[in-house]
Amino acid sequence: MLVIGIAGGTGSGKTTVVRKIIESLPKGEVAVLTQDSYYRDNSHLSMEDRKKINFDHPDSIEFDLLTKHLFDLIKGKNIEEPTYSYKTCTRLKETNTVTPKKVVIVEGILVLTNLQLRNLFDIKIFVSADADDRLIRVINRDITERGWGVDVIMDRYHETIKPMHLQFIEPSKRYADIIIPQGGKNKVAIDIVKSHIKQNL
DSSP, X not given: OEEEEEEXXXXXXXXXXXHHHHHHSOTTOEXXXXXXXXXOOOXXXXXXXXXXXXXXXXXGBOHHHHHHHHHHHXXXXXXXXXXXXXXXXEEEEEEEEEOOOSEEEEEOTXXXXXXXXXXXXXXXXXXXXXXXXXXHHHHHHHHHHHOOOHHHHHHHIIIIIHHHIIIIIGGGGGGOSEEETTGGGOHHHHHHHHHHXXXXX
């Protein structure tokens, strides 16, 4: 099994990189764990308090559970990945069964910030993109997928996304084995990553 951690700022193009890696490998050989599935359940909070949660801080992620699930996959066990709703900021009852595969990708903005999780990765990748490009993607995504207004998105960007990126996400780049500039648009870098994965398999 080859375990790959893919980090990068919000809207940097991580999902595109993951998709292109999956497309390059035989069907059914890749399992993906998404950091966003492991946000802590906030059903005990009021909706007003849930809106104040800093989703870009490492404390918002249940890293112990994510690390345990990845370790179980490495040991050949199936796991039940949580399902998280951004609209309600709560963990849903439904889970997603993930089975061990030849390649396991763990993707998320903060996955390189956690030492225990990082130590389980065979390859660590950081997807980099200009702040302006990331902001545009964040606005488009949060409007279409989460139903948020532009004012809410911009407030969140200035209050949490940008400062957390500078404090936690950007510094985690130093742990990466491979840095992909220009996000999912960097065909040369992605081809090198795909080639390296195939060699390791």
